Amino acid sequence: MTQQKTTSLDQAQSPYFFGIDVGGTGIKIGLTDDQGATLGYSAIDTLEPQGPADAMRRVAEACRGILGKLGLDPSRVVRAGLGTPGSQDIRKGMLIEPPNHPHWHHFPIVKSLEESLKLPVSYANDANAAAFGEFWIGTGKIHDSMVLLTLGTGVGGGVIIDNELVVGRNSFGGECGHMIIDPSPEARLCAWGGGRGHLEAYASASGVTARAREELQAGAKSLLASQIDKITAKRIFEAAEQGDPWSLKFIEQTGDYLAIGITSMVHMVDPGLVVLGGAMNFGGPNSPTGQRFLDSVRRGFEARTFQNVQAGTHIEFASLGADAGYIGAAGIARSDYHKAL
Amino acid sequence: MTQQKTTSLDQAQSPYFFGIDVGGTGIKIGLTDDQGATLGYSAIDTLEPQGPADAMRRVAEACRGILGKLGLDPSRVVRAGLGTPGSQDIRKGMLIEPPNHPHWHHFPIVKSLEESLKLPVSYANDANAAAFGEFWIGTGKIHDSMVLLTLGTGVGGGVIIDNELVVGRNSFGGECGHMIIDPSPEARLCAWGGGRGHLEAYASASGVTARAREELQAGAKSLLASQIDKITAKRIFEAAEQGDPWSLKFIEQTGDYLAIGITSMVHMVDPGLVVLGGAMNFGGPNSPTGQRFLDSVRRGFEARTFQNVQAGTHIEFASLGADAGYIGAAGIARSDYHKAL
Numbered sequence A, B: 001m002t003q004q005k006t007t008s009l010d011q012a013q014s015p016y017f018f019g020i021d022v023g024g025t026g027i028k029i030g031l032t033d034d035q036g037a038t039l040g041y042s043a044i045d046t047l048e049p050q051g052p053a054d055a056m057r058r059v060a061e062a063c064r065g066i067l068g069k070l071g072l073d074p075s076r077v078v079r080a081g082l083g084t085p086g087s088q089d090i091r092k093g094m095l096i097e098p099p100n101h102p103h104w105h106h107f108p109i110v111k112s113l114e115e116s117l118k119l120p121v122s123y124a125n126d127a128n129a130a131a132f133g134e135f136w137i138g139t140g141k142i143h144d145s146m147v148l149l150t151l152g153t154g155v156g157g158g159v160i161i162d163n164e165l166v167v168g169r170n171s172f173g174g175e176c177g178h179m180i181i182d183p184s185p186e187a188r189l190c191a192w193g194g195g196r197g198h199l200e201a202y203a204s205a206s207g208v209t210a211r212a213r214e215e216l217q218a219g220a221k222s223l224l225a226s227q228i229d230k231i232t233a234k235r236i237f238e239a240a241e242q243g244d245p246w247s248l249k250f251i252e253q254t255g256d257y258l259a260i261g262i263t264s265m266v267h268m269v270d271p272g273l274v275v276l277g278g279a280m281n282f283g284g285p286n287s288p289t290g291q292r293f294l295d296s297v298r299r300g301f302e303a304r305t306f307q308n309v310q311a312g313t314h315i316e317f318a319s320l321g322a323d324a325g326y327i328g329a330a331g332i333a334r335s336d337y338h339k340a341l
Helices: A052-070 A109-117 A126-137 A205-217 A223-230 A233-241 A245-269 A288-304 A307-311 A321-340 B052-070 B109-117 B126-137 B205-217 B223-230 B233-241 B245-269 B288-304 B307-311 B321-340
Strands: A016-022 A026-032 A038-045 A077-084 A121-125 A146-151 A155-161 A273-277 A314-317 B016-022 B026-032 B038-045 B077-084 B121-125 B146-151 B155-161 B273-277 B314-317
Touching: A016 A052, A016 A126, A016 A321, A026 A052, A026 A321, A038 A052, A052 A077, A052 A109, A077 A109, A077 A126, A077 A321, A109 A121, A121 A126, A121 A321, A126 A146, A126 A155, A126 A273, A126 A321, A146 A245, A155 A245, A155 B245, A205 A223, A205 A233, A205 A245, A223 A233, A223 A245, A233 A245, A233 A288, A245 A273, A245 A288, A245 B155, A245 B245, A288 A314, B016 B052, B016 B126, B016 B321, B026 B052, B026 B321, B038 B052, B052 B077, B052 B109, B077 B109, B077 B126, B077 B321, B109 B121, B121 B126, B121 B321, B126 B146, B126 B155, B126 B273, B126 B321, B146 B245, B155 B245, B205 B223, B205 B233, B205 B245, B223 B233, B223 B245, B233 B245, B233 B288, B245 B273, B245 B288, B288 B314
Parallel strands: A016 A077, A077 A121, A146 A273, A273 A314, B016 B077, B077 B121, B146 B273, B273 B314
Antiparallel strands: A016 A026, A026 A038, A146 A155, B016 B026, B026 B038, B146 B155
16 A cells, blocks of 8 residues: 555546456455546455456446445546456457466456446556556656566566557567576576576566575575575565575575566667566565665666666666556556547 | 659659668668658768768758659658667757767757758657668558567667657667677677677677687588688578588577577567568578578577467568668658648
């Protein structure tokens, strides 16, 4: 929660938007105004095995609940935005085969939500939606273009160029976690069958855990050497905060892997801003370790790019936390709404 | 020359555009109609040491020459597009420090051409302009998005997303030759001081020549082993056409390096189409060796991406040859003209 979730409403007739962020276990639902302020919020369980139609009915119910609580006329809400994990066909409004939603495959989720909610729905990849949230009212709010990396179990992303989200021909835009940072035959394997050397295999929470376990098993000296089986990114962060030199070095190496991918991203679309989001941020902006992590990303980028490009490119932490997804989904709905006017 | 350069004009009042492509030794100038057909063409020497203002005056003269020859009222031409090598500040219309134009540094080239030509001028990076040309009437003409790689002395590029060229915050958009394909400390060095492992160091004509020389000096068995000092990409192509196994393998390895970069490009912006342009194409579409080169790029991409992404992504040779730059410059002018209407 980065902002106040309920405010008293002024009655000016600016449009409102629902933003819905579907995760593996929970669904976040927010109502925002035209400036991105959250007016109402609700979270429900995904209940994945009950299937997507049931979930979309419960989302619509939760939306009505938000309106009821605020005493708001439903006509004030003009559009909803929906973010879900891939794979998906954004233009067709279809879920394809989201790996953590085995009961939701090949489902026309946009049509389902539109019928339940009686509103037009804009559709996005969840990480793309988070990117749009940060772009709209977060770290990217004064920028025209931006790349977001979401560092979580995997590495997702979103690319915004001149105020437009890059959706991609195959709804694969912004899948920066699958950019190649190591072409060698012994590079780490992509967990999704995408081959070797993808950024995600190095800089996601699972990549980090696997790398750490291997180094510790190979005899690295660390506070964590005795708890190899319990290793997580969070524990590495905690050990680093306690001054464990191996953990600090390991975190900086992770930053350097990210820097390789970021260099390629910047040299391709030159966004001026790269934002690091997601929970796997080693403490993030408010911790010395997080700052060290960010510095290692910046240093690695500086070593691989040109002086003028480096001077004109910011690398920053995200600022909306776990709210970025529903806020961005609302923002995409807003963008589509204003375009259609 | 891929199309007829002079046609009889119909007198319908659709707008015409000049496209100007500035190179190190020559400047190509074309007049196109609203559909991209070239109505008139002229080429002049760059005469680099005489400076950019002189060159822009001679460009304007050549433009008037084209109109005179066609007996065309100058008012039919509504805008010009100008492509030059980087570095540049596109938004400010400035050349910064183009390495092959030492006498042209820090020059307001757009203002200079606008004054000489008495027309509004759109400005682009030369490789970006070539990308836009292929996108407008070449290999990309039925696509909404596209990435072009220009394989020449260096590797340039251009990225078009949903009909818009990605210019970038630092006028560095589409510099795909500087994406990282090898992060190792012994990776090849970027010729421009950008660090190690950039695609250009492997897949440009100079990268190819350096790599070949090293392999042959290390004892590779090849028709070319006796002429190491004279090695060029063209000679490697010729040897491959004669069936030299080392040359064929070398060309396929070059294709695989490109595939690493292309995988990252596709996973970032998912354009649906990647086009290989430039002269360093090992014979291109009309030769068996060129086809083998293209096949190796496609194979390398297939090995590193996901099945649905591979199925939805085309990798093709460019089709406009050396005309892509001026055609694309005219196309960018056309795009800006129609946007302003």
